[in-house]
Each structure stands twice: as structure tokens, then as C-alpha cells.
Amino acid sequence: MKQSEKRGWKVTAVATLCLFNVLFFTGSDAFSASVDLKDFDHQGKKIYDTYDETPQLYMSADSGDRNLAVYYQRRQYPGSPPPIPHEVDLTFSGNETDCLSCHERGGYSQEFGKFIPVTPHPEKTLCYQCHAQVTTTEKFVETNWKSIAPPRLGRSFLGSSPPPIPHALQMRENCISCHTGPGAVVEIRVDHSARGNCRQCHVPAPQTTLMQEFVRKP
Amino acid sequence: MPIFSYLALPIDGAREMLCTDLAKLPHCEIIPSDNREVVVLVTDTPDDDTENKLQKSLNNLQSLQSLSLTFGYDDKEK
Amino acid sequence: MTKKLNRRRFLKYAAAGSAVATAGALFPGISFGDWQNLSNNSGLISWQKAPCRFCGTGCGVLVGVSDGRAVAVKGDPNCSVNKGLCCMKGYHSVQMLYGKDRITTAQVRKNGKMVEVPIQEALDLVAEKLQETKEKHGKDSVAIYGSGQWTIPDGYVASKLFKGCLGTNNVEANARLCMASAVTGFMTSFGIDEPMGCYEDMDHANVFITWGNNMAEMHPVLFSRILANRKRRTNVTVIDFATRSTRTSQAADKSIIFNPQSDLAVANAICYEIIKHNWVDWNFVNEHVSFYKGKTNIGYGTEDHFAFKDKAEPIGFEEYKLFLEDYTPEKVEKISGVPAKDIKYMAALYGDPDLKVTSFWCMGMNQHTRGTWINNLVYNIHLLVGKISTPGNSPFSLTGQPSACGTVREVGTLTHKLPHGVVMNEHHRKMAAEIWDVPVKNIDPKPTYHTVEMFRALDRGDIKFIWIQVTNPMVTMPNLRRYRDGALKDDRFVVVSDVYPTPTTDVADVILPSALWVEQEGMFGNSERRTQHFAQIVDPPGEAMSDTWQIIEVAKRLGFEKQFPWTEDNYIGKIWEEYRKFHAGPKHEMASYEVLKKRSGVQWPFVNGKETRWRFNPKYDPACSNGKDFDFYGKKDHRAWIWARPYEPAAESPDNEYNFWLNTGRVIEHWHTGSLTRRIPVLHNAVPASYVEINPEDATELGVVNGEMVKIISRRGEVTMPAQIRGRGVPPRGMVFVPFFDESYLINEVTLDAFCPISKQPDYKKCAVRLEKA
Incomplete structure (x- = not known):
């Protein structure tokens, strides 16, 4: 039965989407000690503020060098602070303007010939607290580390509805920084950045708890 | 410019051989499983001619028992 | 075109992901080694709280669990310590x-070779050897050596078994190498251990002075809170007072460099200035302060059997003032190399009644042959100006390990300590005997060996059996070679409980596989008196077992079932409730097990459901009873003590032959001996090996450029390692600095085992070396 199924692929994209949808459930008793997310949405105003401050020209600029695969490859798990992928001064002295001079507002870097990704949390200025240098790619010993797959794209609940926000907003409350502008990863860059109120349509739905249906109290 | 991914099943006991065979073919990338007789194959060819040639080479592999498609992409508009 | 290519790369990634997901659905349990993500997993994670495993800051983290594995980390927004932010170690922990x-099975040395055995068999052997050694050589020939990474139950059962049941005070922990001077500082100045303030001080203080404390790398989450305050409030100044220029110096508003050991003189000079300008808060001093002096010329403990006992003699203010005459800024400038104007500047900041001042310190002041003294002297400054125990006014001693406070200081896993009080005190022994259900005569009233002397006793043969848990002394002991050779001697029996192979497991006769961090339930206690519970979140690998349960298994084999009656499913809660009895009362009341499980850390004293943020201040602390503005109830006279402590030189200073200071410490990426952090790819990739920082001018003279090998030689040993010049830290001329995390470059073969005679804590920051180009 060699090459059992193929041909008939004139469509642009076919995937075994049904298999993709197998959700993974962890033991539900683990939730007794889990933390509730009531503070989850407290940073909403920031989004509007940054939107107001970001020039239209910048948001609609079109270029992209990194892509989503690279974006996730740099992280140990979705949401972990990425190491610094370029060389930094040996002293890496912690002068806050060193990193933020580029990564606060983004733009084109002559030095690297690339558009600069923008940090969603420029108010945190001790950058090297979380972002490590890379001076070797050798491991000390091999590791059995595994993490989860990054959130899939296009997870709309209905055929054409706006997809929900698949990641936690902690440290990433600022949609503009990662989802618009030429520094943004092309797959997650929005084509309607002129509409500023992101969460008018996109609701936070990080996959940390099971979906609970609304039940009216009797 | 088609991109496809498959699950490739080797004939009995020929997983290593299948990996070697697949790795030799152009436009092919593999991810072998550690604990099952399964190999993920990703192909990425520049045009239909190359794609057809590759399909033929795959058909002729002795170590391959079956190939099932899991993902397909082609940026030619219909 | 680039865009298109990258888009293709992404599509291929998606194609592979799709295939892996399909395979996962068709073949349950399938694994792809080259594929970094869990197959068949769409990313559903449950989050559970825990304190971070690394430093003493005690950040709250949320561990993401999927498919029975820990897969991600977030900062815990409910934890007041870090409010949702971590450092790179926490995020990748x-x-x-x-x-x-990972060590997953027990190993036993048979005919010189380590052989894997079932863990129950290894525990049989440990119990048998312990019993045999005790019978043959006496109770003080057996010892246990733990650490500030012990959970609270770990340390508690260790103390109960050894002090209560076996009757030996041979219980020590590596916190002796890191916190002992802080403890004796608190005990001599206040009569009660641990800081009076809390991290909230950072949101109130106007001036931060770091005393020999590279907070930017060692306590980065706290340091970034200082920086955030400086940015938000315009009236915040940060002064870094240190012996070498670091990232903290670079971030500070002013960096002041002093000669090693001369912090003693500078602290006294600040007090001299405060009195000279009459910045003294007389109401506070008259009501709440007593003046004392102790012995001087107290030695350095480099010889075996060294003994010292301080004697406190009351003095008046006038005598104290006279004592300070030797420490005018001008005189001190000559000792310290700090310009007199900088000393006066610091004194003016402490003295200004409108400024709130917080001082931070950690190893720089504690790993010091006069560690107790320098702790006293910084308290003197705060006491003279009354800047203590109020929000923002805080002399704050930071810790380096996650439970140095919780386990070592509060449980008292040191030779002279009990969970409440000291072995020398009859009442304290009676209390312990009663709670532990052992005859009071079991508890020996005489302390035995502090850590350095314990390893000397092992070398001499006074100790024949030692059980080492959660620490790596064969990297961290100063003058290391002597202690490693001692551990390797023929009739010494060394048991090591650990999670990875280290130089310490190399000298073991039995290796026990331990559960690590959230593979077990436990509690830590951080720098600000906060107790933090964590549940078991994932399973330990193989036969790995919590350190607590290992000790209980051995105790049961030795016939102490009555004292260790717990079962594996409830022991942590039961141990906690038993331990809590030791601290009943408003001065140290601990939260119940149920409360600890719910919250992201609880500060003690926890009285009537309320945490105490500032001690000795009746507005916050219910233990105050004297009816005044402050009550320093640790001392019998209800006063804090100012000590006249002189400047005395270091145990070994550079001379013609050995002309450099050697200073050792850490980097942000690695923690302690690196046995955990080096196995985290991101952290290892950032700093894969240790190095020696050399001042650029010294390097030129030596003819060494960046990366070239340099031999560091002391009277005790030598090590050859790469030079780092103009790196993240720059020592002044005449000093080199080496991070100690790297077991390939054992810098502690070079360091000196001199210690503070009062605290018995060694000085890892000062000894004399010479350099050669290798």
C-alpha cells in the first residue's frame, strides 16, 4: 500500500486538522491548588495608551525577517524570556539605555540589517535579569527537557470569528509591540492595526484551564 | 513549490535503513521517533517537476512500507 | 524574497508539527527525540505555586505542568516578593x-567501585554503619551536614534524629558558610535573629546603600524593584559601596570602592561624623540603645581546635565617642582608600533626618573574618540616627539560599542551636525533649563542631561517619584540598544525598537519590521572615526520595519509630505542626499548615491571622510590650546594643610574595556550585565556564589578554583559568575575582579557611595570591 493517499492536493493547504484538535487534559485534581486568574486582565489600559502613542506609519509598515518558527525556537517554552540572539558588549553593563535604545521603539537597524523587535515591557529596565547572553551552544550535559507546543494559529471558535488571545498577558500586555510594525513576526502580525481597541474583538483565552460552559444558577 | 509532511513506516526492522535512505534523498528532512517504528518526513521541493521526481524515488525505496500524508501546502493558486 | 523563504521555513515547521501530532494520536506514548515539544499536546497547562528553588529572595513562581512534567514557569502575581517577575534562573528553573x-538509583561503594543497589538496601547500610560507628567510636563520631537548601522538614527531622535521638550536636549546615555572621550580628545587637524590616522597605526608602553586595546579579528581582522605585519616585539615590566595580556599581548613582576589610573603619567613621555633626536621634538613643564593647585582637581560627568566647562589657556613650576618635574620615581614608569626602557624603545621607535609608548586604559582610563586627557596625549607624523598624528605614541582611533562614536559622540546624534557643540553655533543652518525646539527658548541653571544625574533625578522624545532604562541600569548603583528602581517608564513611553527580558524590561511599524541589512537598523560609509552602507537583524520577523521608527511613531502622511515626502521605503536615510548637508566642508565631498551603508565603510572627511586617515597632508588632515607640524585646534590657568594634586587618593580606587579593563570588546565571544551573541550557550557554577577572592595567603588566590562561597561586594551592578583562565586573588594581560555581576550576583549593571567631563563618573574599601567565 505504498503511497496510500496523495494527489488531489490542488487546494492551498490541507492538514489533518481533526487530529490537531485532540485536546490534552491534565489531572483535574491538580487544580485545587492552582491560582485563579482574577488579576489576569488588569493591565488593559496599557494597550490603549501604547496604541495612542504609536504612529500609524509604523504600524502599517511592511517588512518581516523573523518568523514564528524562529520566534519559538529561541524560547525554552512558550512565554520564556528569549536569550539575546546577537552579540553584546562584553561588559553588558546594565546601562538601561543600551537595550532600550533599540528595543523600546523598534525601527530598522543598520548594524544588523533587520527590523528590531519591540519589547512589550519597556518599564522593566534590568534587562539582563531575564535575558541571557549566548556565548556557546554546547550543553554541560544533555537534557531530557520537553515543553508544550506553542499555541496554534487561527483558533477561532467559529469559522470567521476573531481568534482569542492564546497566551498569558503577564509581561505581554502590550499587543502593539509584538503584533504590529515591521519588527513583528509575520505570522502573527495583524492586517488591521488601524483598529486600536484589540480586545474589543479578541478575548483572552490562554489554555490553562478547561473551558467551562456557562450555567445559569437556578 | 509544494511542502508536504508524512508519517513513514519502515518494513519490519528497517527503521535505520529507512532513515539512511530518506536522508540521502534531496529536499527531504526527517525526524525519527525514539521508541516506535515511525519516521516523520518533511519534503520541500522548488517545483512540480522536482516533486514528481521525488515521488518516484520515494516509491522505489525498498525500506519503506507505507507513507501517509499529514500536511500539504502548495502556493500555486488554482 | 527573504520573507518568502522564512515563510517556507515556518510552513515546514508547521508540517513537521502536524506529522508529530498525528503520530501522537495514532501511537500513544510515541516520542521524537529531535522534536523539542511534547507530542500530542495542544498546550493545556495547570499552574501551581511554589517558591523559587534558587536564592534567598524567595520569589513566588507558578510551575506549569502538562502530562505530568513541569513545562513552563511564570512569576506568581499573588506573591508580594516579586509580584509576577522572576530572573533568568527562575524562569528556566x-x-x-x-x-x-539525574541520579535515580542508590549507589554503594563495593571494592572501590560504585554499584547500583535498591534504595532500601542502601538505607539499611547507612543505618547499620551509623549504629556501628556510634557504638565503636562514641556518639560524637557521627555527623550530618545539610544546607540552606534543605526544606524546613528536612532540617527538622535531621536535628530531631541527631540531637534528640542520637544525642550528638554534630548537626551543621552550609549556611554556616553564608549566614552565620548575620545571625551573630543580630544576636549581639538585638538578641533575636532575622531582619526587622521587609521588602516593602524598598517602596519607601530614599537612599539605598549596598555594602559589598552586587545585588544587580545576586538578588536581581529585588534590585530591579529598587530601580523601578528610582524611576517612579524622583527622590531615590542608590550608592554602591564595594571592593570591586560590578553591574550594581554601574547602575548606582555613585560607586565607592574601598580596600578589602576596611569597611570596619568606614562604618566607624560614618558614626564619628554622625556624632560630630550631632545628627544623632537622641530621643531614640536615650530610650532604646545601650552601649557595649567586646574583646579585641580576637584571632582568625586557622588552627585546629581554635576556641573563642566574646565578653560584653557595658560602656557609656562618652567612652564610645572616645573610641571613635581613631576613625576620623581623614584617618580612615588612609586605611580604606575611600576619599574623606565620600565618607562624609555617606554619613550625611544616613544623618539627614528627612531621608529614609535602607542598607543591604549579603556575603560581602558575612564572609568576613570580622563578620559579626561589621554587622554590628552597620546596625550602629542605623541605631544612632534612629532609622530602623519603620517603613523605608531598614538595615537589611539578605540571604543567599532559599531556606537559610527557614531551615538553618529558624529550625536551628547548627551545632549550638535547637529549634527554640540553644543547647547550652536548660529550659530550651527541656522544651525540645518534651516536644520530641525523648529523655532530656539525650540532648548534650555542649556544642561540638562548627562546619570548618567539623571537616577538620573528619580529616583528623574524630568524625568517622558523615551524611551530607543537598550541598556540595567538595567545591565550597575553603582550603579545599585538606578537607577532600580527609574525606577520602580509609575508615571514613561518607553518605551523600543528591540529585546530580558532583565532586562531593565523587568522595561518597553511599549515594542516595534525592527528590528535587517540587518533586516533594516542603517549605522554605526567605530573607524577610516569609515561610513558603510548596506541594509535590511532579513525581521524582526513579527511586529518588525526599531528604526528609530518607532520614525518617534511617531513624526507623535505628529504633526511633516512636519519634518518627508518620506515613509517607501525611508526614510534611504533621512535621510542620510539631515544629510550630517551638515557636508559639507573639515573637515567632508561625502560620498553620492549612494557611501556608493557601498563600504565596506568610511572614512570621503570624499573630491572630496577621503578618508582622516591621518588628520592634508597636504599630506593626504585637510582641512589643514596653509602652514606648519601639521595643527591642530580644535583649533583657529591651534595648538594641551599639558595639564599639575596632578595625582589625584581614587574616592574610597581600605581601611581596603573594601580591594580589583574591575575591570569590557568583554571577547572575549560576547559583551556588552550578550543579543545577549548569544543567539549564540557557544559563550554561551564557556562562559556560568560570574565569578570573583582572584589572586591565594589571593584565597589561602581566602580559595577559582576554581569554588567556592565568595561574593563581596561594600558600595552599593553585588553579589555572582564563582571564576576563573589562568584563561585567572590574576589580581594582591588586585584586582578582573568581566565580566559584565551576567544578573544573576549584578556586577553593586556593582560598584560606580563616573565619570570624564569633560566628565561625569563613572569609571567602580575602586571601593573598600571586599570578603567573600560564
């Missing part, structure tokens, strides 16, 4: 669980 070389 879960990766430390999964190094390929």
Missing part, C-alpha cells in the same frame, strides 16, 4: 529537573 545525568 524547571529545566533543572531534567538533566540527562
Whole structure:
């Protein structure tokens, strides 16, 4: 039965989407000690503020060098602070303007010939607290580390509805920084950045708890 | 410019051989499983001619028992 | 075109992901080694709280669990310590669980070779050897050596078994190497251990002075809170007072460099200035302060059997003032190399009644042959100006390990200590005997060996059996070679409980596989008196077992079932409730097990459901009873003590032959001896090996450029390692600095085992070396 199924692929994209949808459930008793997310949405105003401050020209600029695969490859798990992928001064002295001079507002870097990704949390200025240098790619010993797959794209609940926000907003409350502008990863860059109120349509739905249906109290 | 991914099943006991065979073919990338007789194959060819040639080479592999498609992409508009 | 290519790369990634997901659905349990993500997993994670495993800051983290594995970390927004932010170690901490070389089975040395055996068999052997050694050589020939990474139950059962049941005070922990001077500082100045303030001080203080404390790298989450305050409030100044220029110096508003050991003189000079300008808060001093002096010329403890006992003599203010005459800024400038105007500047900041001042310190002041003294002297400054125990006014001693406070200081896993009080005190012994259900005569009233002397006793043969848990002394002991050779001697029996192979497991006769961090339930206690509970979140690998349960298993084999009656499913809660009895009362009341499980850390004293943020201040502290503005109830006279402590030189200073200071410490990426952090790829990739920082001018003279090998030689040993010039830290001329995390460059073969005679804590920051180009 060699090459059992193929041909008939004139469509642009076919995937075994049904298999993709197998959700993974962890033991539900683990939730007794889990933390509730009531503070989850407290940073909403920031989004509007940054939107107001970001020039239209910048948001609609079109270029992209990194892509989503690279974006996730740099992280140990979705949401972990990425190491610094370029060389930094040996002293890496912690002068806050060193990193933020580029990564606060983004733009084109002559030095690297690339558009600069923008940090969603420029108010945190001790950058090297979380972002490590890379001076070797050798491991000390091999590791059995595994993490989860990054959130899939296009997870709309209905055929054409706006997809929900698949990641936690902690440290990433600022949609503009990662989802618009030429520094943004092309797959997650929005084509309607002129509409500023992101969460008018996109609701936070990080996959940390099971979906609970609304039940009216009797 | 088609991109496809498959699950490739080797004939009995020929997983290593299948990996070697697949790795030799152009436009092919593999991810072998550690604990099952399964190999993920990703192909990425520049045009239909190359794609057809590759399909033929795959058909002729002795170590391959079956190939099932899991993902397909082609940026030619219909 | 580039865009298109990258888009293709992404599509291929998606194609592979799709295939892996399909395979996962068709073949349950399938694994792809080259594929970094869990197959068949769409990303559903449950989050559970825990304190971070690394430093003493005690950040709250949320561990993300999927498919029974820890897969991600977030900062815990409910934890007041870090409010949702971590450092790179915290964010990647879960990766430390999964190094390929985890110890998962017990090993026993048979005919010189380590052989894997079932853990129950190894525990039989440990119990048998312990019993045999005790019978043959006496109770003080057996010892246990733990650490500030012990959970609170770990340390508690260790103390109960050894002090209560076996009757030996041979219980020590590596916190002796890191916190002992802080403890004796608190005890001599206040009569009660641990800081009066809390991290909230950072949101109130106007001036931060770091005393020999590279907070930017060692306590980065706290340091970034200082920086955030400086940015938000315009009236905040940060002064870094240190012996070498670091990232903290670079971030500070002013960096002041002093000669090693001369912090003693500078602290006294600040007090001199405060009195000279009459910045003294007389109401506070008259009501709440007593003046004392102790012995001087007290030695350095480099010889075996060294003994010292301080004697406190009351003095008046006038005598104290006279004592300070030797420490005018001009005189001190000559000792310290600090310009007199800088000393006066610091004194003016402490003295200004409108400024709130917080001082931070950690190893720089504690790892000091006069560690107790320098702790006293910084308290003197705060006491003279009354800047203490109020929000923002805080002399704050930071800790380096996650439970140095919780386990070592509060449980008292030191030779002279009990969970409440000291072995020398009859009442304290009676209390312990009663709670532990052992005859009071079991508890020996005489302390035995502090850490350095314990390893000397092992070398001499006075100790024949030692059980080492959660620490790596064969990297961290100063003058290391002597202690390693001692451990390797023929009739010494060394048991090591650990999670990865280290130089310490190399000298073991039995290796027990331990559960790590959230593979077990436990509690830590951080720098600000906060107790933090964590549940078991994932399973330990193989036969790995919590250190607590290992001790209980051995105790049961030795016939102490009555004292260790617990079962594996409830022991942590039961141990906690038993331990809590020791601290009943408003001065140290601990939260109940149920409360600890719910909250992201609880500060003690926890009285009537309320945490105490500032001690000795009746507005916050219910233990105050004297009816005044402050009550320093640790001392019988209800006063804090100012000590006249002189400047005395270091145990070994550079001379013609050995002309450099050697200073050792850490980097942000690695923690302690690196046995965990080096197995975290991101951290290892950032700093894969240790190095020696050399001043650029010294390097030129030596003819060494960046990366070239340099031999560091002391009277005790030598090590050859790469030079780093103009790196993240720059020592002044005449000093070199080496991070100690790297077991390939054992810098402690070079360091000196001199210690503070009062605290018995060694000085890792000062000894004399010479350099050669290798």
C-alpha cells in the first residue's frame, strides 16, 4: 500500500486538522491548588495608551525577517524570556539605555540589517535579569527537557470569528509591540492595526484551564 | 513549490535503513521517533517537476512500507 | 524574497508539527527525540505555586505542568516578593529537573567501585554503619551536614534524629558558610535573629546603600524593584559601596570602592561624623540603645581546635565617642582608600533626618573574618540616627539560599542551636525533649563542631561517619584540598544525598537519590521572615526520595519509630505542626499548615491571622510590650546594643610574595556550585565556564589578554583559568575575582579557611595570591 493517499492536493493547504484538535487534559485534581486568574486582565489600559502613542506609519509598515518558527525556537517554552540572539558588549553593563535604545521603539537597524523587535515591557529596565547572553551552544550535559507546543494559529471558535488571545498577558500586555510594525513576526502580525481597541474583538483565552460552559444558577 | 509532511513506516526492522535512505534523498528532512517504528518526513521541493521526481524515488525505496500524508501546502493558486 | 523563504521555513515547521501530532494520536506514548515539544499536546497547562528553588529572595513562581512534567514557569502575581517577575534562573528553573545525568538509583561503594543497589538496601547500610560507628567510636563520631537548601522538614527531622535521638550536636549546615555572621550580628545587637524590616522597605526608602553586595546579579528581582522605585519616585539615590566595580556599581548613582576589610573603619567613621555633626536621634538613643564593647585582637581560627568566647562589657556613650576618635574620615581614608569626602557624603545621607535609608548586604559582610563586627557596625549607624523598624528605614541582611533562614536559622540546624534557643540553655533543652518525646539527658548541653571544625574533625578522624545532604562541600569548603583528602581517608564513611553527580558524590561511599524541589512537598523560609509552602507537583524520577523521608527511613531502622511515626502521605503536615510548637508566642508565631498551603508565603510572627511586617515597632508588632515607640524585646534590657568594634586587618593580606587579593563570588546565571544551573541550557550557554577577572592595567603588566590562561597561586594551592578583562565586573588594581560555581576550576583549593571567631563563618573574599601567565 505504498503511497496510500496523495494527489488531489490542488487546494492551498490541507492538514489533518481533526487530529490537531485532540485536546490534552491534565489531572483535574491538580487544580485545587492552582491560582485563579482574577488579576489576569488588569493591565488593559496599557494597550490603549501604547496604541495612542504609536504612529500609524509604523504600524502599517511592511517588512518581516523573523518568523514564528524562529520566534519559538529561541524560547525554552512558550512565554520564556528569549536569550539575546546577537552579540553584546562584553561588559553588558546594565546601562538601561543600551537595550532600550533599540528595543523600546523598534525601527530598522543598520548594524544588523533587520527590523528590531519591540519589547512589550519597556518599564522593566534590568534587562539582563531575564535575558541571557549566548556565548556557546554546547550543553554541560544533555537534557531530557520537553515543553508544550506553542499555541496554534487561527483558533477561532467559529469559522470567521476573531481568534482569542492564546497566551498569558503577564509581561505581554502590550499587543502593539509584538503584533504590529515591521519588527513583528509575520505570522502573527495583524492586517488591521488601524483598529486600536484589540480586545474589543479578541478575548483572552490562554489554555490553562478547561473551558467551562456557562450555567445559569437556578 | 509544494511542502508536504508524512508519517513513514519502515518494513519490519528497517527503521535505520529507512532513515539512511530518506536522508540521502534531496529536499527531504526527517525526524525519527525514539521508541516506535515511525519516521516523520518533511519534503520541500522548488517545483512540480522536482516533486514528481521525488515521488518516484520515494516509491522505489525498498525500506519503506507505507507513507501517509499529514500536511500539504502548495502556493500555486488554482 | 527573504520573507518568502522564512515563510517556507515556518510552513515546514508547521508540517513537521502536524506529522508529530498525528503520530501522537495514532501511537500513544510515541516520542521524537529531535522534536523539542511534547507530542500530542495542544498546550493545556495547570499552574501551581511554589517558591523559587534558587536564592534567598524567595520569589513566588507558578510551575506549569502538562502530562505530568513541569513545562513552563511564570512569576506568581499573588506573591508580594516579586509580584509576577522572576530572573533568568527562575524562569528556566524547571529545566533543572531534567538533566540527562539525574541520579535515580542508590549507589554503594563495593571494592572501590560504585554499584547500583535498591534504595532500601542502601538505607539499611547507612543505618547499620551509623549504629556501628556510634557504638565503636562514641556518639560524637557521627555527623550530618545539610544546607540552606534543605526544606524546613528536612532540617527538622535531621536535628530531631541527631540531637534528640542520637544525642550528638554534630548537626551543621552550609549556611554556616553564608549566614552565620548575620545571625551573630543580630544576636549581639538585638538578641533575636532575622531582619526587622521587609521588602516593602524598598517602596519607601530614599537612599539605598549596598555594602559589598552586587545585588544587580545576586538578588536581581529585588534590585530591579529598587530601580523601578528610582524611576517612579524622583527622590531615590542608590550608592554602591564595594571592593570591586560590578553591574550594581554601574547602575548606582555613585560607586565607592574601598580596600578589602576596611569597611570596619568606614562604618566607624560614618558614626564619628554622625556624632560630630550631632545628627544623632537622641530621643531614640536615650530610650532604646545601650552601649557595649567586646574583646579585641580576637584571632582568625586557622588552627585546629581554635576556641573563642566574646565578653560584653557595658560602656557609656562618652567612652564610645572616645573610641571613635581613631576613625576620623581623614584617618580612615588612609586605611580604606575611600576619599574623606565620600565618607562624609555617606554619613550625611544616613544623618539627614528627612531621608529614609535602607542598607543591604549579603556575603560581602558575612564572609568576613570580622563578620559579626561589621554587622554590628552597620546596625550602629542605623541605631544612632534612629532609622530602623519603620517603613523605608531598614538595615537589611539578605540571604543567599532559599531556606537559610527557614531551615538553618529558624529550625536551628547548627551545632549550638535547637529549634527554640540553644543547647547550652536548660529550659530550651527541656522544651525540645518534651516536644520530641525523648529523655532530656539525650540532648548534650555542649556544642561540638562548627562546619570548618567539623571537616577538620573528619580529616583528623574524630568524625568517622558523615551524611551530607543537598550541598556540595567538595567545591565550597575553603582550603579545599585538606578537607577532600580527609574525606577520602580509609575508615571514613561518607553518605551523600543528591540529585546530580558532583565532586562531593565523587568522595561518597553511599549515594542516595534525592527528590528535587517540587518533586516533594516542603517549605522554605526567605530573607524577610516569609515561610513558603510548596506541594509535590511532579513525581521524582526513579527511586529518588525526599531528604526528609530518607532520614525518617534511617531513624526507623535505628529504633526511633516512636519519634518518627508518620506515613509517607501525611508526614510534611504533621512535621510542620510539631515544629510550630517551638515557636508559639507573639515573637515567632508561625502560620498553620492549612494557611501556608493557601498563600504565596506568610511572614512570621503570624499573630491572630496577621503578618508582622516591621518588628520592634508597636504599630506593626504585637510582641512589643514596653509602652514606648519601639521595643527591642530580644535583649533583657529591651534595648538594641551599639558595639564599639575596632578595625582589625584581614587574616592574610597581600605581601611581596603573594601580591594580589583574591575575591570569590557568583554571577547572575549560576547559583551556588552550578550543579543545577549548569544543567539549564540557557544559563550554561551564557556562562559556560568560570574565569578570573583582572584589572586591565594589571593584565597589561602581566602580559595577559582576554581569554588567556592565568595561574593563581596561594600558600595552599593553585588553579589555572582564563582571564576576563573589562568584563561585567572590574576589580581594582591588586585584586582578582573568581566565580566559584565551576567544578573544573576549584578556586577553593586556593582560598584560606580563616573565619570570624564569633560566628565561625569563613572569609571567602580575602586571601593573598600571586599570578603567573600560564
